[in-house]
Amino acid sequence: MQFERTHDAGSAWARAGGATPAFKALLRIGTNRDVARLAALVPKAREVAEAVSVASGVAQAYVILRELPPGIVSRLVRHPSTAYWVATTTHLLRVHVGREVPSRTLAFEGPAEWQLAQHLADLHRIAVAGRVIALDTFATTLTPVHDGAFVLPTTGVVVGGVVPGVPLHIEAHAVDRSRIALHFAQGSRTLSITTDQPWALRDVAQHEVSHAHEMRLLPTPRVRGTGAGFEIDRWDPYLANAWVRHEVFPGGVPGVLDTETNLSRWASTLRGTMDLLAGCWPEMEVEISSMVGSVVPVAAPDDTRSLSVTAQDFPGALLCSLDPVPMMGEVLVHEYRHNLLNSLTAVEPVFRDDSPTDERFYSPWRDDPRSLNGLLHAMFTFSAVVDFHRRYLERGQPTPRNQRAAKRRAKAHAMRLSLAMRQFEAARLTPFGEGLVAGLAEVIADHSTFAETLVGPEVEDMADAVRVHAARAGVPLDILR
Secondary structure (H helix, E strand, O other): OOOOOOHHHHHHHOOOOOOOHHHHHHHHHHHHHHHHHHHHHHHHHHHHHOOOOOHHHHHHHHHHHHHOOHHHHHHHHHOHHHHHHHHHHHHHHHHHOOOOOOOOOOOOOOOHHHHHHHHHHHHHHHHHHHHHHOOOOEEEEEOOOOOOEEEEOOOOEEEEOOOOOOOEEEEEEEOOOOOEEEEEEEOOEEEEEEEOOHHHOOOHHHOEEEEEOOOEEOOOOEEOOOOOOEEEOOOOHHHHHOOHHHOEEOOOEEOOEOOOOOHHHHHHHHHHHHHHHHHHOHHHHHHHHHHOOEEEEEOOOOOOOOOEEOOOOOOOEEEEOOOOHHHHHHHHHHHHHHHHHHHHHHHOOOEOOOOOOOOOEOOOOOOOOEOHHHHHHHHHHHHHHHHHHHHHHHHOOOOHHHHHHHHHHHHHHHHHHHHHHHHHHHOOEOHHHHHHHHHHHHHHHHHHHHHHOOOOHHHHHHHHHHHHHHHHOOOOOOOOO
């Protein structure tokens, strides 16, 4: 199925949780784009590898990638970290030849040419991950560039204790059609493991660790679903160093990896959340388990704060703090919809060139004004959040406490959505954008009708807070029912 760019197609995307053929087409477009970028990048990398002293590793990676089946290359580039690597290395190559100026958030600190050398050297690691996925028998030596963990993306194999800049020897052979044996050696330190089929790994318990001296296998639980599911990843160096450490949440809260909470608790909570979605909103469970590839645990400053965010540089990934299952459902739906809208707007623009995209408008969710794009993201995400709470109330069998919380949040977000839609009247939209916003308007009107049924003292204080926030900003309240 081709991706449609019509008014009606835009309207259809406003309705959350369809798992439609159009959704699958969008995933293919993103994957094919990144595969094409990688195919264009590798020959250029070979051209400059000699100048930055990483020719051997790039040449080996070039041979590996040429021999990998297309499906495995696609699997590699769908990993959020690999997608970031492709886009950033392409950018650094263009900086190297004077076609761009440095503009991306980077994982390494140093001069641009050194940064490029680090990225090019890291291509060998990504290519090796492809051979592990293919269950190949091979032996190779590469030089790690990251401190902290050696990650083979999409495989579930993460080795701690690997020293950057010191050659790492890797041997692999297929045990049978579903398992591969891996042996890592760096100086006198070694690690040998036998894994299940790499992309089917659920948690570290599926590895047999037969010998380890300082090197160790780090747990990367996988939460499976109707789709491929996602990893709980606190080790990937690009996610950690090019995103988490630069992230600042509202209120000036810095992004900090959650290294204290046992990953089994994260896995249990996220599996429970996906089970909840499968029960009360199966279409959304399919979409999240198909598009989200990595959940990165971050630490909240206290139990009263819930932190979450996505980034365009890392498609298919989200950062979040650990919340109880119902709240985590809202987080996954919300951040997934940010990822989805980023993917949509990368394919088809929503705003015309004459739209006032630089102006700032009242946002019912924040104290600072937002751009039209920021408001669009808020409406696209929170409209799905209200839908989640509606379905949870109807089908999720919430406890009395969770029922009150869901009603409060649904009421407040539905009111805010109505206020936000009025701000959007200034937008100048493409035909696709007109359809998307018209579809959102219909969804928001339906949510507003639903919110009228949510009455009682447990919700009225939230409704009053929304009204006070808007009144302080001088926003008319006549649209609120």
